[in-house]
Amino acid sequence: MLTPDQIEARLERLLLKVQKPGRYVGGELNAVVKDWSAVRTRVAFIFPDIYDLGVSNVGLKILYDQVNQREDALAERAYSPWTDMEALLREHGIPLYSLESKRPLADFDILAFSLPYETLYTNTLNLLDLAGLPVRTADRDASHPLVIAGGHACMNPEPMHLFVDAFAIGEGEEVIHDIIAVHQAWKEGGAARPDLLRSLAKIPGVYVPSLYEAHYQDDGTLAETVPLDPLAPKVVIKRIVARLPPPPTKFIVPNIDIVHNRVSVEIMRGCTRGCRFCQAGMITRPVRERSVDEIVAAAEEAVRATGFEELALLSLSSSDYSRILELVTAVGERFTGRHLSVSLPSLRIETVSVALMDKLRDRRASGFTLAPEAATERMRRIINKFIPDEQILATAREIYAHGWPTIKLYFMIGHPAETLEDVQAIADLCKRVQAEGRKIMGGRAKVHAGVSTFIPKPHTPFQWVSVDTPGQIKAKQDLLRRELHGGAFKLSWTSPEDTLLEAWLSRGDRRIAEVIYTAWKNGAKFDAWQENRRFETWMAAFAGQGLDPAFYTHRQRRTDEIFPWDHISDAVRKKFLFDDFRQSLEGQIRVDCRQQCFACGILPAFANTRRDNPGEYWKCPEVRSPAPKEKELVVIP
Numbered sequence: 001m002l003t004p005d006q007i008e009a010r011l012e013r014l015l016l017k018v019q020k021p022g023r024y025v026g027g028e029l030n031a032v033v034k035d036w037s038a039v040r041t042r043v044a045f046i047f048p049d050i051y052d053l054g055v056s057n058v059g060l061k062i063l064y065d066q067v068n069q070r071e072d073a074l075a076e077r078a079y080s081p082w083t084d085m086e087a088l089l090r091e092h093g094i095p096l097y098s099l100e101s102k103r104p105l106a107d108f109d110i111l112a113f114s115l116p117y118e119t120l121y122t123n124t125l126n127l128l129d130l131a132g133l134p135v136r137t138a139d140r141d142a143s144h145p146l147v148i149a150g151g152h153a154c155m156n157p158e159p160m161h162l163f164v165d166a167f168a169i170g171e172g173e174e175v176i177h178d179i180i181a182v183h184q185a186w187k188e189g190g191a192a193r194p195d196l197l198r199s200l201a202k203i204p205g206v207y208v209p210s211l212y213e214a215h216y217q218d219d220g221t222l223a224e225t226v227p228l229d230p231l232a233p234k235v236v237i238k239r240i241v242a243r244l245p246p247p248p249t250k251f252i253v254p255n256i257d258i259v260h261n262r263v264s265v266e267i268m269r270g271c272t273r274g275c276r277f278c279q280a281g282m283i284t285r286p287v288r289e290r291s292v293d294e295i296v297a298a299a300e301e302a303v304r305a306t307g308f309e310e311l312a313l314l315s316l317s318s319s320d321y322s323r324i325l326e327l328v329t330a331v332g333e334r335f336t337g338r339h340l341s342v343s344l345p346s347l348r349i350e351t352v353s354v355a356l357m358d359k360l361r362d363r364r365a366s367g368f369t370l371a372p373e374a375a376t377e378r379m380r381r382i383i384n385k386f387i388p389d390e391q392i393l394a395t396a397r398e399i400y401a402h403g404w405p406t407i408k409l410y411f412m413i414g415h416p417a418e419t420l421e422d423v424q425a426i427a428d429l430c431k432r433v434q435a436e437g438r439k440i441m442g443g444r445a446k447v448h449a450g451v452s453t454f455i456p457k458p459h460t461p462f463q464w465v466s467v468d469t470p471g472q473i474k475a476k477q478d479l480l481r482r483e484l485h486g487g488a489f490k491l492s493w494t495s496p497e498d499t500l501l502e503a504w505l506s507r508g509d510r511r512i513a514e515v516i517y518t519a520w521k522n523g524a525k526f527d528a529w530q531e532n533r534r535f536e537t538w539m540a541a542f543a544g545q546g547l548d549p550a551f552y553t554h555r556q557r558r559t560d561e562i563f564p565w566d567h568i569s570d571a572v573r574k575k576f577l578f579d580d581f582r583q584s585l586e587g588q589i590r591v592d593c594r595q596q597c598f599a600c601g602i603l604p605a606f607a608n609t610r611r612d613n614p615g616e617y618w619k620c621p622e623v624r625s626p627a628p629k630e631k632e633l634v635v636i637p
């Protein structure tokens with residue numbers, strides 16, 4: 001294996017031959033470089049897409065800080081080299097290395113992949129291969145690093161079960177320390193690799209797939225996934241932190257232009273709205289908020305430490321932060337006159353959102369984003385995002401009246417029980433919104449409709465429904481293209497092929513792992529990038545494994561079907577999801593669960609944690625001690 005000096009020397013000759021060499025050199029402001037000989041554990045955090053996207057990933061930033069705060073461990077980073085750099089690395093025999101120390105990834109103790117979405121899977125295999133490591137967990141031994149992964153895609157880890165040694169399910173801030181502790185004990189004890197995996201399986205929230213086996217029925221559906229080892233739990237329940245730790249402030253300042261050159265502060269985690277299509281809203285429960293003081297202080301410190309001129313206040317639904325007006329006022333006062341633009345994503349469709357944005361107004365931004373998701377009231381009831389048309393139009397009027405010339409409207413096609421009339425209504429609503437703008441600012445008023453295709457994700461009330469077929473998707477997209485043309489409208493959409501690929505990967509079982517392997521072997525990588533789409537390669541990989549891709553996408557699931565992700569729990573009960581699904585078909589909506597707790601399962605699973613953390617910080621009802629079994633739980637309304 002090459003030394004860091006040898007890698008640096010070879011890189012010097014190569015970097016001038018690639019686009020954006022700054023992606024590959026490290027040395028950024030706030031990068032942490034520690035002495036390798038002074039620590040017991042070395043962790044490489046890896047984002048399996050290019051530097052330009054990965055460097056601003058907040059999850060990895062949090063974990064990088066967590067590990068580097070320890071005296072006995074260090075964390076470094078690696079990203080996917082773009083195809084030009086990959087070709088040179090392979091040609092010159094340079095293994096994938098970390099940016100901080102230029103050490104080969106194979107020298108680390110733990111490789112921790114971030115998998116926020118499924119189209120990173122082939123890149124993950126590619127990076128293991130570029131690091132000179134066996135891609136399959138079964139082929140790695142005690143001389144190889146432990147390969148772990150976390151992130152939202154891991155809520156169904158089965159498609160990657162052959163390649164990842166252990167998955168961290170849920171939030172990573174605490175479990176990463178547990179994993180390091182187990183690894184240190186194993187390394188110093190000199191035991192075999194299977195012992196490490198068995199010890200990891202004892203950590204709450206850690207799933208070790210090689211300790212489980214899946215059995216299938218004659219019709220191809222899953223019969224069960226069972227542990228093979230008494231130490232492996234039947235169901236792995238996600239980890240959460242009782243309190244969000246202080247937000248990281250020493251953001252890496254890249255030496256090149258990247259997608260998000262900004263400071264991000266997470267203002268709250270979780271969502272109580274209950275939109276039935278939204279996986280993030282279900283799997284990140286419960287809602288926990290940071291205080292206004294903590295957010296403002298972190299923003300101040302981060303801006304000071306980085307010099308960035310943009311601040312993003314992150315959450316799944318900013319309007320639901322309970323002190324949003326106070327926060328916006330405090331941020332406005334603190335940063336007045338300092339050329340800082342502040343963004344507040346995911347605001348509710350109501351006129352007060354316009355007032356909030358006006359307070360924070362980014363003078364460079366010309367657009368304002370709203371996400372109705374559906375355009376008929378029937379469909380909004382089905383998806384549980386009920387907003388009357390009049391509220392949308394009133395908000396649009398307010399936006400145009402405040403001088404924003406473009407409104408971006410997000411919709412999805414392919415919701416359950418959708419008809420072409422529902423799709424026609426998307427075009428009609430865009431026209432009505434633009435007509436409101438025309439009354440106020442004439443021909444300057446524009447509407448940009450972003451229309452994606454719905455994928456029923458695991459752990460949501462819609463996990464039982466099928467994905468639209470390519471023919472259905474095309475008919476709906478053609479309708480929108482016919483209706484929304486001309487200078488006042490811009491329409492963007494997701495290709496049916498991209499939708500299907502994401503659906504296969506997110507809803508797949510263990511058999512999909514060989515499909516991923518075959519597709520990667522035949523050249524699939526950067527699957528999230530349109531220019532790298534290799535749909536035929538994926539279809540051939542399915543055929544090579546004797547699997548029908550439609551089995552995973554265009555099939556309504558039986559009500560009693562066992563899902564490949566049922567042994568991975570986000571603590572929201574399957575029965576709760578199914579009841580919610582049934583209610584959706586009856587057009588019933590569920591209010592925000594801050595108004596009424598629907599007993600989704602979070603409180604029984606985390607009763608002790610809630611009991612020990614009373615008060616407004618969590619947005620679930622309080623729990624009275626002693627923390628009991630589910631049926632004994634006492635919830636204070």
Ligand code: SF4
Nearest residue numbers: 593597598599600620
């Ligand atoms: S326990 Fe109740 S309040 Fe908490 S997330 Fe679930 S439904 Fe909402």
